Amino acid sequence: MTGRFAAASAVRSVGDGRYAGEVAEGWDLAGVANGGYLTSMAARALSERTGRPDPVTVTTHFLAPARPGPVTIDTDVVRAGRRFATARATLADDTRPLLTVLGTFGELPSGTDDGERLVVDGAPPPLPDPDECFLMDPANASVPAIFSKVEIRLHPDDAGFAAGSPPGAARMRGWFRLPDGEELTSTALLLVVDAFPPTVFNAALPVAWTPTVELTTHVRARPAPGWLAASFRSRFVTDGFLEADGEVWDGTGRLVAQSRQLALVPRG
């Protein structure tokens, strides 16, 4: 892999199931590194540890905010079977664990394999062409720097929050790609599902931030090259929690990932 995401999520084995990585500058929101980016780094360690190329289902529990700097990832394999391997990782800085991951890894079909689609009760979100969507443009001082690491173009109907006029529905839809034509691997989908602005930004709620407790992603297939279409929705903001469900589709019209996260809704 080459490219900025590949470099920023790289890990190297230092023996005894431990990997070393570095939380890169610029992958943060308000100083806290993006959870999908950190999950990708842990998943790369687990993929290497298990010798399986693709994440199939990966769950992360977030424990403490991660800042730029060196981290270690301790891994252990719970079971290595013929088709899948299940393993765990805890990513820590020099003082404490920051996140812990449980994942099953294997080998997924690629975008050029037709696959088998027995039930498809859903479709990619209806998006205008990328050029007609709202670019999360880091040249704009109100847009966090992470949007120079990923290219996101939102459905115009879902960009209201950026102009201070949220449309009301807890929804976020748009296009995603990595800059400079960097290849989208199956592991990069773990970033995609956490890279969009939060759904609640578009719901007119007295909620400023929603720290993620847990994020689970199912990867169904390796994405075909090109833009990905993603949609996120929160249906239940209750009892101090919300879920955000995501779907990611590649340009061939294939569902390549589903995600769900549980986040806290601190009372306003």
Add this chain to the structure above:
Amino acid sequence: MTGRFAAASAVRSVGDGRYAGEVAEGWDLAGVANGGYLTSMAARALSERTGRPDPVTVTTHFLAPARPGPVTIDTDVVRAGRRFATARATLADDTRPLLTVLGTFGELPSGTDDGERLVVDGAPPPLPDPDECFLMDPANASVPAIFSKVEIRLHPDDAGFAAGSPPGAARMRGWFRLPDGEELTSTALLLVVDAFPPTVFNAALPVAWTPTVELTTHVRARPAPGWLAASFRSRFVTDGFLEADGEVWDGTGRLVAQSRQLALVPRG
């Protein structure tokens, strides 16, 4: 706790973070113990280990079929914070690990607390009265014995599979309670989300069984006493996998749990 489910899912500490339990007879389908039941057992060990009463989000990866008999559950705490504790467990028989769990535990609101409902974009499934629903009756030879451990009454529209005429939609809705008035704890919700017949039974697919790879449950609140209304749906049966999304509502109309599982769809 008293009652059959409480007894069947009981664990006792044997020191060094290890718990002992027993997979009880009758909690199986075709000899393989139910995954929600096993997850509940592991969660009880984690709840005791962390000293937190309620599961908040629990993910299980299933490794091998569990049969009746003694098991051990090895636990470790990744982080114990003020509000939540995150911990891991692996449940094994005397030869191999059967499932591994990652969960965050805390204290949830109870059914009598009004809570805060900022967004509710969904509702309990429209179900006829329990007496007018289809009882999964273990007195019927075609109904597995596990349905004597749980009482499930299906929406008549979703019982077609039992008569050999699946309606076509990959959906399952119905009522749930534990027999003999046994109390439904927050931990019991981890059973509820995996106790219904599979959604694909109602889709006319060339699929006989769908082994679960991973099951994640978010528990939002402790359920009020009485019947629970649950609905399950699979929207994407593609590339050899399916997801099944569940919602569980208590009698006060509160969403008490959401679940998603990833299962294999062996080619027919």
